[in-house]
Structure formats: structure tokens, C-alpha cells
Amino acid sequence: MGKRSMPFLSSKETQQLLKKQKFPLCNTLIAKNEQELAKAFSQLKTPIVLKISSPDIIHKTDKGYVKTNITNLEEANTQFHNMLQQAKNEKAIVEGVIIQEHIAGIELIIGAKRDPQFGPVVAIGMGGIYVEVLKDIQFCICPVSVIEAEELINSLHGRALLEGYRGMKKANKKAIIDILLKTSSLIMRHPEILEMDLNPLMVSEKEALIVDARIAVEQK
């Protein structure tokens, strides 16, 4: 977990910006107390996932800030309170707890950064939280074209997983390409964006959904 060394947009701001640009987001609700948690829980299908929403906490899974496979409200309440207490102990700024439905699919990461020599660069990688170990990641200098986006996907070592492997259905590649193009446009049109992660991006036969995102902006 890092201290705030790069200014990230809040969960709400991130969601708003991505929604405005028509990025496909997984249905995400946020609760600051038990009542809001109960309300959110009733709106979603189980199993659900709880995650802390904090600009200070980057690697949520490592520190136990992601609780999956929650099937009832009692369990949700327990985990909710535990998470908030832990964050309080670690003196992190907390916006609330995120509640989402569990999304099945292949886990990808799509991101972008600004290179001092070559300008904005888009990245796509396999593995979500394992991406740093697997290092199966491909880069493209912006602007990214449709052909380049296709090539990025086809250059991943794990691309067979997207082709329908071992009984799994073929992933919606068009949806992934769309997100790559949108990411390229976004960082090109917004010079204040320094870096961004759409991680994880869950891809299935039907669609690609962004489950979590972080956008770092220049502080004025």
C-alpha cells in the first residue's frame, strides 16, 4: 500500500469520467454505512464482492481489502465493518465500501501512461493482479488504430485464453478493441491525465466490463 504519491481521482470522479466517455463499467454501488450497504445488497445478485474505496490504497487484494463470494447480508455487514476498521487503523482516507456483483470471465488489464519521449502510450496485459509476475503485457504508442488494437491482443502470450480454451467460450474481442481505442482517445484528449489503469477488466463471450479503475491527474 502506498502513501499518496500520485494524485488519483476519487472513485466517484473516476466512474463519472469513464461513464461519460461510454466505457463499459460493471454495476458499482458504494456504501458509507449499514443502511446503504443493505440497500445496495438488495439491488444486486449474489455472490457479491466488497472492496474498499480509498485513494490511498492501491493494492487492495494484498492487504485483504477485497472480499469475494459474499452470499448473505450478515456476512456483508461483518466484512464491511472489518474493512473500515482496518483502513482506519492504517490511517487511509476512506470514501466508503464498493459493492459489486461477481463478474466471471478472463481478467485483463488495460492502462495508459505518458512517456516523456514518445507521449501517451496504451498498454494491455493478461492476469489482473498477476500481471506483474507474468509480464504478459503489450504496449502501443497513441493514437491506437483498430488494426493496432487487434495486433495488441494477438501479441499477448495468453491470447489462446481469449480464443476459447478448454470449453471456455471465445471472448468478445471487439469489446476489448473498443476499450483500447477509447483509452487512447481519452489520454490524448485530456493532457491532465498522467496515468490510468482499468484493472481488472473482465472479458466474457458477451462483453468486457471494467471492474475497477484508477486515473491519476496532474495536480494544479
Place this chain on the structure above:
Amino acid sequence: MKRNLKPLLKPTSIALIGASRDENSVGYGILKNLLTGCPEKFICSDCRAFEGNVYPVNPKADLILGKQCYASILQVKASIDLAIIAVPAEFVQQVVIECISKKVKSIIIISAGFAEVDSKGKEMQQTIKQLVTKANIPTLGPNCLGIINPIDHVNASFSPGMPPTGGVTFISQSGALADSVIDWALEERYGFRAIITIGNKVDLSEVDFIEHFGNDPATKAICLYVESIEKGKEFISVCQKVSKKKPIIILKSGRTEKGIQAAGSHTGSLAGSYDVYKAAFKKAGVITADTVTELFDLSLSLAEMPPCDNNIAIITNAGGPGVLCADYLEQEEVNVVTLKESTVKKLDKSGKMHPAYSRHNPLDLVGDARPERYETALKVLLKERYISGAIVIQTLQTMTDPVKDSEMIIKARKQFPLKPILCVYMGGRFTKEGVKLLQEAHVSHFSELKQATTCMKALVSRKKWLSMYVKKEKKHILKRRKK
């Protein structure tokens, strides 16, 4: 921004400030190279003397190597296309001011001791930058080897001589690398159009030379050794334009350097600087090499051979090497084409094949293959529309004739000019003559199979890249018409 590099690359008059009588000095070495093409101890038939006028400048000498010396460049009456500065760093600024006053058309600063050393050097370099930028005089260096231009007979450097002439232009951020390449080229008979060492890039950078040689008809391929690229976006846009005309191959060092990243996003910390450079090269249509050998292998084959579709045949008189070759090609995702029944029938009908020949690709002609068998195989296979190029392997048996085999290959290249043939003569002493014939006919030859397969992959990739661009442009034109 386009600069006029003609006076730098093809000068008619050169001044050398810092010319010296000391035979072991840089100032002497450059003068000798200008006057004869190479140092006394490395004289060979590839040396060419500069045909224009040379004006050594040294206030302490009257005559060096038979040439009259001047106390300062300002005392030279004639106009100067190129001023080469080889004085200690602390005197360079003053000399640059004099050159500007003299209105020289270009400058090479050989002297070291600038930004590569310390902050004082950096400051001196910055001052020089301001001076030459204001005066708009194209300036190379400082801290470089100079320029070697064998085609126009100019050795404006302290290199160990001049390489043979050819179609490859080499731009290097390392002068020492360029030096060793020259000696290697003389032995291997590898030809260059020009060798440019860029040094500290106070003014001119690789981008300027890629643009210039992109428009030079004598350049068939451009290769580079770089450590860093400062003008990233310009680099990409210039390379994209030039890559459509001729191949650019690059060897970049500094790959394991880890950028210092503030604790930020995953993407930020995962994008190592070499990953970004690789992405930039891909965007620019530039081909990357992993070693110095690969850099020059790729440059030569891309300069000499046409790019082709992904359908390759292997013709060999040795089974083992044939299989190895197929292995390497498949690893590179190059298609080792399956021979059609009709093709095999044609080979059978020729009556030239060994009864036990392989009847598939790799086409094993068997160890006793004489030139006629190679000739037949090449003619039959390359005539097929579904076969786009070939790798020819030769091993030496009692009846093998490398010279005549080469003649057959050279004939096939003339017959099928759009289909590349890459040769691997596995041997040494008694294959030399055959290899020489290939080299003289500009047919790419390698001693190791992997070199040939790497180059074949590059030819296939280049064709794919070129057709993608033509497709893109056609699409773009159609889009505009529809509007």
C-alpha cells in the same frame, strides 16, 4: 525540419582546425584520412582520397603532410563547406565563433569533454548549441568519430580507414562501434553508402539523417545504433515516412535500465523504458535487431532482397540442416510451405532428382547434389505462385561445386527478381569462392542457419507491414471519396 546536409556529406572544401604534426594525434589522423582515405598502416584498395581542397588550421605549424597550414580559419580565403574541429574542449567555443564568422556551411566537432563528462561540459555544450542554432549551421557532435562517406570519397573522421561501397547507411551513437565495423567490413566485403557518428547530438540527431538518407537514392537500407532518442515524436513521424520507401533497422542499448517511477499505477510501473522504445519502433515501422551481427545481417538482406509473402521453401543437400532451418522458421512463425502434388510431379518429371529425395519441404536434394539439381529445384519451386521465397543450404561433399551452385542461384535471382533467395553455405575454406560470387552478385549469404531465418522473417514482416500501409492508404482514399 529539413536541414541542408549536402555540404556536410559531400563537401568540396574542408577546413581542419586542430590539424597536428603528431602522428599519434586525432588532428593528424583526420588529416591523413582526408588526404588518402586511411591511416598509413591500414592502407588498402578501398581507401579513397578526398578530391576537394583541404585547409589544415594550426597556428604552430607551416606545413603538415605537404599541406600549407593557416593560423586561423579566418585566414583561409576560399569558402568552406565543412569545418572539422579537433581542438581541446575549452577552445572549441572560440573556434565555433570563428567558423560562424567565416560562414562555413557545416561543422563537425570531434572534441570530447562536453555533456558526457560533467556539468561544466554540459554548459559548454549548451553555449555551442545556442551559437550554431542562431547561425543555422548544421553541426555534428561533439564527441564523435566523424563521417565516412566511401561513395563520395570523404573520410572526415579518425577511423581506421574506409569500408567498401554499398547501399547501407549506418548511423551510430557510438564512434568506437563504427570503427570496428569498418575493419570488419573490409574483411567481410560488406559495403556502406555512408557511416555517420552522431556523438552528443548538440544539433544534428539521428532524425535529421534518417530523413536525409530516406531521400538519398544511393541508400537502400538505413541502420542505427542508438543509446537514447530525445525527439521521440519526430522520430516516429520521420521513420513512418521513410519506412515506406526503405527499411530502417535499429539496435538499441540500455534495455535493462529501470526508470525511476513514483508509486503510481500498475501501467506506470510496468512500462519499462525499453518496452516503450519497442512500441515506438513498431509504430514507426522500424525493425529491431538484438545484436550487432543481426543489425548488419538484417540491413544487408533488406537492402539486397525483395520483401515477400509468407510462403517459404527450403532447398538443401543436407537433411539435418534442412530440419534445423524449418525449426527456426516455424519458431519465427514463418510458413514452411507444403509442396503440392503437382510441384512434386514436376520435380519427378525433370529426371534430375535423386530417387530418395525428400518430396516435401524442406526439399532435401540428397548429399550428392550437383549444380543441376539445385538449378532444377530453384526453377520448379520459384515458378510456383504459392511459393514466395527460398533458403538454399549447401554442405560440402566430394562432388559439391560451390562456385557453380552459386551461378545457379544467381541465375534464379535474375529469373525471379521478386522472390528472395537467402543462402547458407555451411563450410569455410573451400566454400569461400562460391560465397564470394554470391556477395558480388548481391545475393545474401550467411554462415549460420539462424541468421538466414531471422532475415527471412524480416523480409516477410516487411512485406506485411508495407501491404498494411497500402491497405490503410487505400482505405483512407476510399473514405475520402465516399464523402
